Amino acid sequence: MPETRESSKEHKSRDGIIRLMEVCGTHTMAIARNGIKSLLPPGVKLISGPGCPVCVTPPQVVDAVLGLSELECRPVIATYGDMIRVPGSRPGDTLMKRRALGADVRIVYSPVDAVELAEKERDRQVIFLGAGFETTAPGTAAAIGAAADRGLKNFTVFSMLKKVEPSVRALASDPSFSVQGFLCPGHVAVVTGEKGMKFFSEDLGYPAVISGFEPEEILKAITLLLKQIRNGESKLENAYSTVVSADGNTIAQEMMEKYFALRSDIWRGLGLIPDSGFGIREEYSDMDAEKRFDIKIGEPKQDSGCHCGDVIKGAMEPSECPLFGKACVPEEPVGPCMVSPEGACAAAWKYRDVSA
DSSP, X not given: OOOOBTTGGGGOOSSSOEEEEEOOHHHHHHHHHXXXXXXXXXXXXXXXXSXXXXXXXXXXXXXXXXXXXXXXXXXXXXXXXXXXXOOOSSTTOOHXXXXXXXXXXXXXXXXXXXXXXXXXXXXXXXXXXXXXXTTTHHHHHHHHHHHHHHTOSSEEEEEEEBOHHHHHHHHHTSTTOOOSEEEEOHHHHHHHTGGGGTHHHHTTOOOEEEOOSSHHHHHHHHHHHHHHHHHTOBOEEESOTTTOOSSOOHHHHHHHHHHEEEEEEEETTTEEEEEEEEEEOGGGGGGBHHHHTTOOOOOOSOOOOOOHHHHHTTSSOGGGSTTBTTTXXXXXXXXXXXXXXXXXXXXXXXXXXXXX
């Protein structure tokens, strides 16, 4: 049985509203698509957290990505589709724009596709943009291993991979943070297992439920959270046990351990968080784009007025951003929360006609 702590009282609401945070971007989209907020009782509110990997990538890192397109070697930049539309510090400056101006930017559907690309074009440097959390990190690790096995000298990874737990700890340490329970990310939990989610309750003292993504699964998880809050409990419950095991995917964990080491990393809205990023281990530094091309992460070059960082922290609803639906729309996004299909702003805009 999961341990129960009487520490949920430490997270009492200051205004009587019970706030539950979903950490996963897929949950955010499912909640919006199915109108789940409209089904909640009065006084219960769902807010989005830092669960969209594109959204948490800060503008200065996007600036560094854009800088890759200016390298003299004219590399092939291989990336997932969402990343080509994320602006850097300057509004409108994206990989999509750089591609229109002649940069070789190609969309791939998996890290291994980027390895295959490097195999075919051995006379070109191929840089794969590794974005995501524990869900995509094992695949990126496998790509590094595959490229090493094939002896590819023209393949590197620019790792923007992040670990979920430190971001949640950083949020919880903010005195202004007011959340009474968490829907734990189901996809990440598949990799980490229940053990990787225990920190929510055992360390931070929050009611927490691992949830699936169907509307009935989300509603069940919300019900379990409200029962815990009513009973003054703080425990981890696994409502996705058909997919999430106690120990998780140990093979995936071993892959991450082999090729990555934790390092401090910058998160949009949260700043520099220790041990929150997956950096490529020194043994594989020849496949680390940061080292090969001497990539430097500076400060943002311009303030776009985007409040995506506040949305990520649950401090602001998408509709409260002055740019939402005006200067910032999916066709011309100012920030990544409107770009990614897992972004809170994209979800709020796409399903704005669904009762909230």
